[in-house]
Amino acid sequence: MSKVEKRDEIFRAALELIAEHGFHGAPMAMIAERAGVGAGTIYRYFENKDVLITELYSEIEGRIYPVIMEGYPEIKAFRERFLHLGTALLRYFIENPLDFRYLEQFHNSPYGVEFRRDRLLGEIEERFVFRELFEVGIAQQVMKDVPLAILFALAFGPLLSVARDHILGFVTLDDDLIARTIEACWDAVRR
Amino acid sequence: MSKVEKRDEIFRAALELIAEHGFHGAPMAMIAERAGVGAGTIYRYFENKDVLITELYSEIEGRIYPVIMEGYPEIKAFRERFLHLGTALLRYFIENPLDFRYLEQFHNSPYGVEFRRDRLLGEIEERFVFRELFEVGIAQQVMKDVPLAILFALAFGPLLSVARDHILGFVTLDDDLIARTIEACWDAVRR
DNA sequence: TAATATGGAATGAACGTTCATTCCATATTA
DNA sequence: TAATATGGAATGAACGTTCATTCCATATTA
Numbered sequence: 001m002s003k004v005e006k007r008d009e010i011f012r013a014a015l016e017l018i019a020e021h022g023f024h025g026a027p028m029a030m031i032a033e034r035a036g037v038g039a040g041t042i043y044r045y046f047e048n049k050d051v052l053i054t055e056l057y058s059e060i061e062g063r064i065y066p067v068i069m070e071g072y073p074e075i076k077a078f079r080e081r082f083l084h085l086g087t088a089l090l091r092y093f094i095e096n097p098l099d100f101r102y103l104e105q106f107h108n109s110p111y112g113v114e115f116r117r118d119r120l121l122g123e124i125e126e127r128f129v130f131r132e133l134f135e136v137g138i139a140q141q142v143m144k145d146v147p148l149a150i151l152f153a154l155a156f157g158p159l160l161s162v163a164r165d166h167i168l169g170f171v172t173l174d175d176d177l178i179a180r181t182i183e184a185c186w187d188a189v190r191r
Numbered sequence: 192m193s194k195v196e197k198r199d200e201i202f203r204a205a206l207e208l209i210a211e212h213g214f215h216g217a218p219m220a221m222i223a224e225r226a227g228v229g230a231g232t233i234y235r236y237f238e239n240k241d242v243l244i245t246e247l248y249s250e251i252e253g254r255i256y257p258v259i260m261e262g263y264p265e266i267k268a269f270r271e272r273f274l275h276l277g278t279a280l281l282r283y284f285i286e287n288p289l290d291f292r293y294l295e296q297f298h299n300s301p302y303g304v305e306f307r308r309d310r311l312l313g314e315i316e317e318r319f320v321f322r323e324l325f326e327v328g329i330a331q332q333v334m335k336d337v338p339l340a341i342l343f344a345l346a347f348g349p350l351l352s353v354a355r356d357h358i359l360g361f362v363t364l365d366d367d368l369i370a371r372t373i374e375a376c377w378d379a380v381r382r
Numbered sequence: 383t384a385a386t387a388t389g390g391a392a393t394g395a396a397c398g399t400t401c402a403t404t405c406c407a408t409a410t411t412a
Numbered sequence: 413t414a415a416t417a418t419g420g421a422a423t424g425a426a427c428g429t430t431c432a433t434t435c436c437a438t439a440t441t442a
Contacts, residue, residue: 006392022301024215028428029394038393040430049428108299110213113359146371149362150353154375157348162341168304171340180337184345188379219402220420229419231404240402 007045009035011056019101023053023109050111057106060099067092069129078142079186081133086159086182093163094173100163130155134189143189154188198236200226202247210292214244214300241302248297251290258283260320269333270377272324277350277373284354285364291354321346325380334380345379 013034017026028049032039046052068088075081093100106112134151137143143151162181166173173181204225208217219240223230237243259279266272284291297303325342328334334342353372357364364372 024427025301027426029426032394039428040394041392043429044391104299108295110216144371144375146368146375147362149356150349150368150372150375153349153352153356153372154379157350157352158341158344158379159348161344161348161351165340165344171338177337177341180335181341181344184335184337184341184379187381188345188349188375190378215401218400223419230402231406231420232418234403235417 006035006037006041010037010042010045010052011059014052014056015060015098015102018053018056018105019098022105053106053111056102057111060102063096063099064089064092065129072129078133078137078140079190082137082155082186082189083179083182085130085133086155086185087178090159090163090173090178090182093159094166097167100167104160104164137189142191144191151189155185158185158188197226197228197232201228201233201236201243202250205243205247206251206289206293209244209247209296210289213296244297244302247293248302251293254287254290255280255283256320263320269324269328269331270381273328273346273377273380274370274373276321276324277346277376278369281350281354281364281369281373284350285357288358291358295351295355328380333382335382342380346376349376349379 010031013031014026017031017034028042029039031052032042035042042052046055068085070088072081072084072088075084130152131148134143134148134155138145138151158181162171162173165171171177201222204222205217208222208225219233220230222243223233226233233243237246259276261279263272263275263279266275321343322339325334325339325346329336329342349372353362353364356362362368
């Protein structure tokens with residue numbers, strides 16, 4: 001295994017274990033075993049467990065932005081822009097359940113609170129696109145004139161909730177249901 | 192301190208510490224200290240930490256139902272019923288931030304996953320009222336005809352998200368903003 | 383080219399610490 | 413006085429991290 005591969009294996013193992021069992025269900029020894037490396041080896045790649053957890057978070061964040069932005073710039077109509085981003089994000093989550101669960105674990109932990117200080121939720125670039133879109137929406141009076149945080153809640157709250165329910169098997173989302181869910185979110189935020 | 196008082200003190204201490212710092216930021220010794228009892232004493236009232244955590248959850252659940260049901264039975268119009276329950280729940284959360292944060296911690300932990308198996312989220316009686324209301328709403332064609340889990344997500348997702356943002360200080364909810372938020376949730380679920 | 387030396391990566395046993403739980407001498411209650 | 417409750421020290425399991433040692437690809441030497 002090359003250096004990069006080994007680092008990736010550690011990431012993968014940590015992602016799997018933490019997404020499924022939480023931070024405390026993923027001891028370093030178990031991560032090492034699943035990654036196929038010695039326990040001490042992890043510390044050659046990551047200073048400590050906190051750093052591993054935080055860097056893995058950034059890694060996952062970095063994967064999402066390009067995916068949801070695919071095809072986005074060409075869309076001009078406001079409503080369709082909203083639907084595109086919402087659908088793409090929801091799709092990403094249900095297609096990458098480990099990533100989703102990891103983000104959830106992270107956000108609902110002491111790590112996450114710190115992060116949410118300056119960006120309410122989600123990835124920083126990603127969040128930037130949404131913020132921009134929402135600010136235009138308010139200015140053009142197509143969206144409700146409420147604080148951004150509330151628009152975010154109306155748009156992302158259901159999205160996260162629905163993604164989790166799908167992943168846990170409480171509901172099965174198909175294309176039709178995804179579309180109707182995002183449209184319902186649109187109903188919530190539009191004027 | 193009487194037996195009941197002591198039990199209450201343990202509950203209060205556990206609630207405070209867990210709501211603020213999570214389950215792992217609340218060691219039994221710390222709970223005991225804050226409750227003003229010996230570490231061993233807790234085990235006279237609760238078999239172990241799991242039982243303490245689970246019973247505290249039930250305790251909090253039990254407080255919510257009567258509050259949100261106050262005045263509810265007299266309301267006949269469907270939309271107003273929805274707004275009443277939503278508003279009452281959101282109000283309860285922002286007036287009882289420790290309760291809210293505890294429920295969040297619980298739901299986002301291995302304890303919570305188990306609980307969500309048979310009731311998607313929230314208290315069992317509470318959930319029952321909502322389920323009943325939503326089923327009527329679908330039958331009468333005033334709500335969107337999507338799976339219950341999705342209606343729950345559309346109604347509660349934003350509610351939880353907004354409550355958290357308020358408690359963390361990212362937004363300040365006044366009566367007007369609460370009303371507009373719940374009305375936006377209504378827009379999401381209604382036909 | 384073959385034999386040897388080198389340095390840094392990898393290993394996993396060992397260590398210190400944290401924590402839930404138990405134990406038991408003492409205090410309180412009936 | 414007997415029965416019960418209390419508190420906090422003691423226990424042992426679990427965990428993150430360290431570190432002496434091994435391993436191995438590459439460089440150096442003969």
